[in-house]
Amino acid sequence: MSRPPRKKAERKSPAERASEIADAARSIALEQGLAAVTLRSVATRIDVAPALVAHYEPNMEALVAATFAGVVSAEIDEVVSLLAEHPTPRERLAVLLTTLLDGTRDDVTVVWVEAWALGRRNDALAASVRQQMDSWQAVVQGVIESGVAAGEFETDDAASVAWQLLGMIDGLNAQALVLWGEAASRGSLIGHAVEGMLGMPRGALLVAASPAG
Amino acid sequence: MSRPPRKKAERKSPAERASEIADAARSIALEQGLAAVTLRSVATRIDVAPALVAHYEPNMEALVAATFAGVVSAEIDEVVSLLAEHPTPRERLAVLLTTLLDGTRDDVTVVWVEAWALGRRNDALAASVRQQMDSWQAVVQGVIESGVAAGEFETDDAASVAWQLLGMIDGLNAQALVLWGEAASRGSLIGHAVEGMLGMPRGALLVAASPAG
């Protein structure tokens, strides 16, 4: 009862239509997960025939993979610029943990979780996943290395610590996504865990993390 | 070229057939993931008509949920009995981390990851996931509490530490599943993380963890 049968879509330039498709795919992914990004769901959202979406994309695997990459790289950029606002490595690490674990980005977490699962049957997506994980790792490793250089952290393998940290964050977010209220608040204890990994005194990391936290 | 067209399935007792179906679903889940557990894949594996599987199960959601629960509860039982072989809480915790992070159970990790994703569209599965997470948490919490009582660990919230620990383990396993060789070895650093969470001296946890490790 809500579909005024679409007449004909406005004719647009390929570039414009392509980005419209990408945007639609992106918002569907964030709202309903990657699995909901289908030929027809994308077409419906921008009020266009399914065949048009197929015309613009080589195949759906590619669109899903590209959508995943877009969502995650946007998240990375956002966090990176947030980190840039803070002077010391300790602060940056604290902000990193806080912002990634406060539940603000649960929609992105859903995308991650579905990407891990779908990636087992979508090679292009699997490649995107590995690539974005590498990007994340590079960001975290950078923070850690600067902290080591500044004498705030202590480790001889910043790369591994970065991987470990990412794994922990992802796991806690996935867990929170499923339990949703049942589990303990994430983030309070991970501080001590990270202190342990980086040879910091107990409580040194999250002291005065956010001004009004 | 490999299907001698099935003639007729042997007639079996309901109990026997039901467990045969459960077993088939279980092995499919471990070999190919939960998403591969379909009416037809299960029927094919036990060489039976799809309708028979439907006859034994109220619906596929239920079978998938039950299969997940079966896989995970078996894993829990296995780990619990492994823990029972070790006397001190510190050893038990070390064994717990080691056995869950050595890659031995990657097939179960796949099931977990797909359960998180599929659970968003399968309520019965979502309920099973929450239930099994609770079971896991209880096991870990028990280890931690015994360690606190023995004066080996230090925390005033064993429940939260258990949740945190599980989240970390799940995340690291999921990560290892995707990267598979690219990432650092899991488990070496988590020891220090856990030491941080439980107020232990650096290196105290994984010393002499496994006899020949």
Add this chain to the structure above:
DNA sequence: ATCACTATTGATCAGATGATCAACAACTGC
């Protein structure tokens, strides 16, 4: 041996999915 019971099946449905292609129609350049 015959009968009632029931495990099992083939056929079939409805609903998704991705994908292709000839045809239409709106621009653009001449």
Add this chain to the structure above:
DNA sequence: GCAGTTGTTGATCATCTGATCAATAGTGAT
């Protein structure tokens, strides 16, 4: 204006999914 280019579409396919149901054929009880 007219023609060529091309964005767009409807129709249609092939596959996969879960699910239902009347009909068949073993099985155990009498």
